[in-house]
Amino acid sequence: MVADGSNKLDPRLTTEFCGLPLASPTVLLSGCVGFGEEYTRIEGFSNTDVGAICLKGTTGKLRHGNSPHRVYETPDGMLNAIGLQNPGVDTVVDTILPDLDFSETRFIANACGSTIEEYVYVTKRFNDSNIDAIEINISCPNVKEGGVSFGNDPDMSARVVEACRNVTTKPLIAKLSPNQTDIAYNASRCIEAGADSLAVINTMMGMAIDIEKRRPIIGNVQGGLSGPAIKPIALLKVKQVYEVARKHNVPIIGQGGICNATDAIEFLLAGATTVGIGTALFYDPLVCIDINRGIGDYLTQHKMASVRQLIGALESP
Amino acid sequence: MGKENRNTIFIDEGQVHAIREFPDQQYIMRIEAPKVAAAARPGSFVHVRCDPKIPMRRPISLMRANADAGWVEIYFKVVGDGLAALSDTAIGECVNMLGPIGNGFSPNPESKTQLMIGGGVGIPPMLFLAEHLNSDPNYDWSPVVFMGSESPFPFDLKASKIALNGIPSDATGCLPEMEDCGIPSRLASQQSYEGAHKGFVTDLAAAWLLANPELQASTEIFACGPEQMLHAAAKLASEFGIDAQLCLEEYMACAVGGCAGCAVEVHGPNGASMKRVCVDGPVFKAREIYLQ
Numbered sequence: 317m318v319a320d321g322s323n324k325l326d327p328r329l330t331t332e333f334c335g336l337p338l339a340s341p342t343v344l345l346s347g348c349v350g351f352g353e354e355y356t357r358i359e360g361f362s363n364t365d366v367g368a369i370c371l372k373g374t375t376g377k378l379r380h381g382n383s384p385h386r387v388y389e390t391p392d393g394m395l396n397a398i399g400l401q402n403p404g405v406d407t408v409v410d411t412i413l414p415d416l417d418f419s420e421t422r423f424i425a426n427a428c429g430s431t432i433e434e435y436v437y438v439t440k441r442f443n444d445s446n447i448d449a450i451e452i453n454i455s456c457p458n459v460k461e462g463g464v465s466f467g468n469d470p471d472m473s474a475r476v477v478e479a480c481r482n483v484t485t486k487p488l489i490a491k492l493s494p495n496q497t498d499i500a501y502n503a504s505r506c507i508e509a510g511a512d513s514l515a516v517i518n519t520m521m522g523m524a525i526d527i528e529k530r531r532p533i534i535g536n537v538q539g540g541l542s543g544p545a546i547k548p549i550a551l552l553k554v555k556q557v558y559e560v561a562r563k564h565n566v567p568i569i570g571q572g573g574i575c576n577a578t579d580a581i582e583f584l585l586a587g588a589t590t591v592g593i594g595t596a597l598f599y600d601p602l603v604c605i606d607i608n609r610g611i612g613d614y615l616t617q618h619k620m621a622s623v624r625q626l627i628g629a630l631e632s633p
Numbered sequence: 634m635g636k637e638n639r640n641t642i643f644i645d646e647g648q649v650h651a652i653r654e655f656p657d658q659q660y661i662m663r664i665e666a667p668k669v670a671a672a673a674r675p676g677s678f679v680h681v682r683c684d685p686k687i688p689m690r691r692p693i694s695l696m697r698a699n700a701d702a703g704w705v706e707i708y709f710k711v712v713g714d715g716l717a718a719l720s721d722t723a724i725g726e727c728v729n730m731l732g733p734i735g736n737g738f739s740p741n742p743e744s745k746t747q748l749m750i751g752g753g754v755g756i757p758p759m760l761f762l763a764e765h766l767n768s769d770p771n772y773d774w775s776p777v778v779f780m781g782s783e784s785p786f787p788f789d790l791k792a793s794k795i796a797l798n799g800i801p802s803d804a805t806g807c808l809p810e811m812e813d814c815g816i817p818s819r820l821a822s823q824q825s826y827e828g829a830h831k832g833f834v835t836d837l838a839a840a841w842l843l844a845n846p847e848l849q850a851s852t853e854i855f856a857c858g859p860e861q862m863l864h865a866a867a868k869l870a871s872e873f874g875i876d877a878q879l880c881l882e883e884y885m886a887c888a889v890g891g892c893a894g895c896a897v898e899v900h901g902p903n904g905a906s907m908k909r910v911c912v913d914g915p916v917f918k919a920r921e922i923y924l925q
Contacts, residue, residue, distance in 0.1 A: 347892065351634075354890040357912070358731065359640045359668070372893075380898075380907050387886045387894030389689040389715075394886060401893050401907050415635045575688075598886045599688035601731065602644070 334487030338367030393543025397536035455493030481510030547573030558587025577610020667703030676737030684718035696757030745851035752858025781834025799844020
């Protein structure tokens with residue numbers, strides 16, 4: 317909200333991402349907001365308050381996902397193992413995308429697969445749609461094939477990105493896993509393979525145990541840890557990837573535990589162009605309004621004209 | 634899903650008006666929530682921020698909603714840090730909630746008797762439904778209510794004066810909230826609580842169905858409670874060839890359909906699929922959940 321009380325976003329928050337103008341650097345993360353309409357159930361929530369929305373991970377065919385329990389609260393965060401439940405790309409493209417209001421925000425698809433061929437099929441289907449960009453999910457920790465098993469191997473990551481690059485002209489984002497030794501090297505391989513942007517980071521693998529039942533709480537045994545607990549790790553990964561990405565002018569979606577404007581500004585300073593909001597939505601569905609306002613206040617306080625001035629503006633210690 | 638569901642869930646942050654504490658850390662809390670109260674339906678729930686230091690919300694069934702007075706009542710039993718923190722909320726302090734969420738019960742107006750089975754923290758939606766039907770000016774509903782609990786019942790129980798066919802002789806107590814508006818109710822527990830049948834709540838329901846064969850075909854079952862109780866209620870419905878609606882619970886993150894964290898297997902005409910308890914439920918047909 318701007319100073320005159322209107323609902324229009326502060327123009328200083330306008331940014332550019334892979335050639336797309338965004339009204340705000342805030343991006344709602346894949347897997348947290350379904351296929352783009354679910355949060356609009358809540359009075360006061362508007363898709364116009366965010367720069368972009370990443371849709372639920374989509375595979376070539378319908379996937380039922382994992383057995384319950386799929387989510388569990390942990391200190392300063394949560395575990396999830398949804399298992400890419402989705403109706404399949406044909407249904408998403410043919411019946412879900414036509415209902416989305418593209419005048420409200422930008423929509424980014426999230427393409428997943430168990431094989432390179434499946435990634436390619438999904439990407440191709442989205443390329444022939446009105447989606448604004450495509451995120452290649454090579455880092456889902458909750459499926460047995462594809463996902464993070466591709467994303468932790470720089471060669472496989474590059475092969476997936478290259479194959480998808482060959483079938484789309486839309487902005488292509490590689491979503492990187494934190495569960496690997498050298499994320500910066502993987503980032504450089506993805507850029508060489510044709511990625512226009514990098515999403516840093518996906519969840520970290522973890523688990524929880526019910527000591528009375530002596531069983532894992534999550535049906536899938538392991539799940540992805542998100543929330544404030546992983547924020548310092550995510551921040552460092554963004555800085556490491558930025559050292560590589562800046563040379564190629566490749567923007568980063570910084571994500572991992574961002575809950576407020578201070579967190580968001582930290583990620584921008586570390587090199588992110590946009591900031592992904594996920595778990596914080598579960599705490600406060602209207603959190604992006606506060607984040608937008610807080611970034612605007614920071615710009616005012618520091619006499620800055622645009623949020624873009626914050627990107628990578630981290631000083632040496 | 635289009636825009637038809639927009640602005641159907643509200644955020645209320647209101648003061649706690651009243652708290653009643655019962656044994657075994659059970660609480661009934663009345664909270665100011667005018668927007669939630671105005672739209673609440675039996676079976677719907679709220680997603681409550683228990684404490685600012687525990688940011689993940691907790692899904693809690695609605696027990697009552699008063700649209701005119703602008704409050705809702707919830708009943709919960711402390712099972713972890715979140716609900717412990719909520720139980721520490723003082724009168725006058727504020728609680729933030731999202732709601733009402735989910736599809737509530739849909740009783741068939743052609744059913745003659747609405748047989749309600751509530752267990753533990755599954756009691757509140759049953760109470761809400763019974764009171765709601767009782768005050769419905771459009772239909773002449775006839776609820777019969779059976780409640781079970783392994784903790785002392787969070788109500789001021791009294792002896793029932795409404796006769797119920799076939800009910801074991803040790804089930805003499807009832808819920809005054811039901812009795813006072815003419816709704817027959819009985820209680821069950823594995824514990825030896827005075828006035829409560831020693832056994833399962835579904836035993837009471839089975840006994841009533843057996844003793845009233847003329848009502849069996851036109852009875853519909855509504856149930857909320859522990860998984861074993863829901864399974865028994867579904868089995869009962871199947872044995873007597875009647876419809877049943879079950880109100881489920883599952884761990885939740887967003888509670889508005891965004892994360893699919895609460896999905897359970899549901900059996901439909903096209904086979905099994907995963908449905909979200911939050912917005913596709915929490916009420917499902919029994920035969921969709923348990924294949925008999």
